[in-house]
Amino acid sequence: MYCNYCGKVIQDDANLCAYCGTRIGSVAGRRKLMRSRVNRKIAGVCAGFAEYFDLDVTMVRVVWLLVALFGGGGILAYIIAWIVMPEEPEFVPVSAPSSPPQPYQGT
Ligand SMILES: [Zn+2]
Numbered sequence: 861m862y863c864n865y866c867g868k869v870i871q872d873d874a875n876l877c878a879y880c881g882t883r884i885g886s887v888a889g890r891r892k893l894m895r896s897r898v899n900r901k902i903a904g905v906c907a908g909f910a911e912y913f914d915l916d917v918t919m920v921r922v923v924w925l926l927v928a929l930f931g932g933g934g935i936l937a938y939i940i941a942w943i944v945m946p947e948e949p950e951f952v953p954v955s956a957p958s959s960p961p962q963p964y965q966g967t
Contacts, residue, residue, distance in 0.1 A: 861884075863879065863880065863882060863884060864884070865877060865880050865882040865884075866879050866880040870884070892912070892946075892948075894912075894945060894946050894947060894948040896908045896910075896911055896948060901921070902938075902942075903938075903942045904947070904948075907920075908941075908945055908948070909941075924937075924938065
């Protein structure tokens with residue numbers, strides 16, 4: 861496929877253009893703060909933040925834990941985020957046709 865910013869040919873599965881660094885593909889359109897279903901440990905809040913801010917999930921968890929341990933507000937913030945943040949829609953796999961079209965059986 862082509863980068864729609866600089867027009868260079870890039871890998872089909874690339875998220876970033878290797879030439880100009882522009883974000884490409886479906887990832888770019890996913891900019892909603894939602895609780896992740898995929899990477900969740902408790903409610904997916906940390907994973908949701910990580911996806912939204914393009915951060916490493918583990919980093920978000922570590923920072924959140926440190927805030928929770930030393931600041932005390934982390935757990936409360938987590939519960940608030942849990943309530944406030946919408947859950948991302950359940951992944952619906954594209955259903956393949958259950959049976960191939962039957963070839964016409966001549967009489
Ligand atoms: Zn480019």
